[in-house]
Amino acid sequence: MLSALQTPRAAAIPVERRRHRRMKVVLLGRYMLPSRLEYPCQTIDISPGGVHLAAPAKAAPGERVIVYLEHLGRIEGSCVRTTMEGFAMTITATSRKREKFTAQLTWLANRDELGLPEDRRHERIVPRNPRSLFALRDGSEHPVRVIDISLSGAAVTSDLDLPVGTPVRLGSTPARIVRRFDGGYAVEFNFPLSADLLDENLEL
Numbered sequence: 491m492l493s494a495l496q497t498p499r500a501a502a503i504p505v506e507r508r509r510h511r512r513m514k515v516v517l518l519g520r521y522m523l524p525s526r527l528e529y530p531c532q533t534i535d536i537s538p539g540g541v542h543l544a545a546p547a548k549a550a551p552g553e554r555v556i557v558y559l560e561h562l563g564r565i566e567g568s569c570v571r572t573t574m575e576g577f578a579m580t581i582t583a584t585s586r587k588r589e590k591f592t593a594q595l596t597w598l599a600n601r602d603e604l605g606l607p608e609d610r611r612h613e614r615i616v617p618r619n620p621r622s623l624f625a626l627r628d629g630s631e632h633p634v635r636v637i638d639i640s641l642s643g644a645a646v647t648s649d650l651d652l653p654v655g656t657p658v659r660l661g662s663t664p665a666r667i668v669r670r671f672d673g674g675y676a677v678e679f680n681f682p683l684s685a686d687l688l689d690e691n692l693e694l
Contacts, residue, residue, distance in 0.1 A: 519559035545576030661694030
């Protein structure tokens, strides 16, 4: 997709579609420019090779961009062109990460048609090492046991009495409590994890 974006539009479209099919998936996120300033964004369309973002601050062609998208996590690449809405950028990834990314995109593009519940949107893994810590704003740390982890959050057991909405740090990962259950909590990460991190050896 992305090399095609650097050629005239009429010639680019057929090549682009053969390489990576663009999907009309709308995801919210944030991005960081080389200035290290962060801004909110929204995808207009996306493929395993690149993404078109609606963005308030436009990257310049050739600039490196880091983006965090809900459900997909961190992606990196370079701006290839600006648009009226924002800019289009490449996605730089290993073949393994791109394979996972493609599967996630396909799922997201089809989830409404499949009728899958929202809370099943991410694969969940059970970590080999379930021990972790809740760090609270007062600086205190409390041991917790991780039940399972997805790209967007985790379930943990804990004896703490914390209200829904409490900001915490699970290990080194900023999060907030979104649900209580008997003996523990469900937390949602402030930024989704990168797809290539999600396996049973992950330690938060």
